Amino acid sequence: MAQGMDLKIAVLIDADNVSNTKIASILDEVKRYGIPSIKRIYADWTKSHVTGWKEPLLTHAITPIQQYSYTSGKNSSDSALIIDAMDILHSQQVDGFTIVSSDSDFTRLAIRLRESGKMVIGVGEKKTPKPFIAACDKFIYIEILDKDATTTTPNGKTPTETATSAVKVVKQTAQGVQPHDPIGTETIDLLKASVNDVADEGGWAPLAAIGGLLNKRKPDFDPRIYGFSKLTPLFKSLSDHFEVEEKSTEKTKIKHVYIKIKEPQKTGRRKVTR
Known part of the structure; x- marks a missing residue:
């Protein structure tokens, strides 16, 4: 396996489980571990709730994968992501995977990829079930990638590091910022x-x-x-x-x-x- 920043990583995104406003921060985070050589996102693109993804997909060169919802209430894009992940695994094109979702349905996929010697990074919200988190080598909460939560001051520290904790939490809550x-x-x-x-x-x-x-x-x-x-x-x-x-x-x-x-x-x- 390649070392450090030479790692090639496949980034597979469940569009139903992440906001398009977070994708830039997510990709920046992935680049801390390697090169996102494959970037794909899965959804039923005929649905209105994913229309906001068009500009981010063009900006970040992410390939949209169409998956129709054959049954009402079922997320068929999960199956498409899993099948693609296994195809990529057997092609030996990458050293690791980033699965962007808060869905526990990807737990077995993460386990299988790690059994094959691949690094697995999970990215999801704090509501993500613990089994999926435990199945990854590294799991990153989307909430900590928010600009409000990681804004730095001139001395290079976060606001929480430079202010009294109690006062800061009160201000953050009043302003609608995610408290630490x-x-x-x-x-x-x-x-x-x-x-x-x-x-x-x-x-x-x-x-x-x-x-x-x-x-x-x-x-x-x-x-x-x-x-x-x-x-x-x-x-x-x-x-x-x-x-x-x-x-x-x-x-x-x-x-x-x-x-x-x-x-x-x-x-x-x-x-x-x-």
Whole structure:
């Protein structure tokens, strides 16, 4: 399989499960993992609810696949997407697939593609059933790709990173912007377990290794869900739980980030003398 940005990815889109206003952000996200060499979208294009797709399809060179709805209430485009995916798989033209849908019907397809050694990226809404998410190597929520949720300030951080969380959530809600999820105990436990599993004898773990393990354990894990552009600021925000150390080599100036679980402070009673 090709490595890094050389990966060729087939992007297969269920038009009934995604808005045409999101497609630019979705394709930009896919390009973080490789080259979208095949781009197809499936729908019954005789229906009025998909007319808004015409301009985005031309702009992004996406091939529309016509699939008539033979039975009322049934989404026949799902079957067309699955058949195309298997044809592409056997043609050996790509290294991975991106399935854009919130439909659990694609769970078995994702499993089958991974069994064949292909990377599978899922893109869907937060309502996506967990079995489909778990069947992917990586799952990305469409909501975190919204421009309002990822707008950055001049210092390169998201608004949540530069404002008081409580105040920011109130403003976001009032303006109709999707608020970020709070970092709960379950997430902190997941982070600690991942750090512990890749840490050296001194307790320090490289951030890159942590990120890779997080994706394997929880395909839909993404720091942007919590309002952070990267893992580093997410860990820095949890200073009660983690230590963050950044090192750079003198020659290359490449910065390496290491994380360590912070030991709980021992509190003892002061001895009272009389």
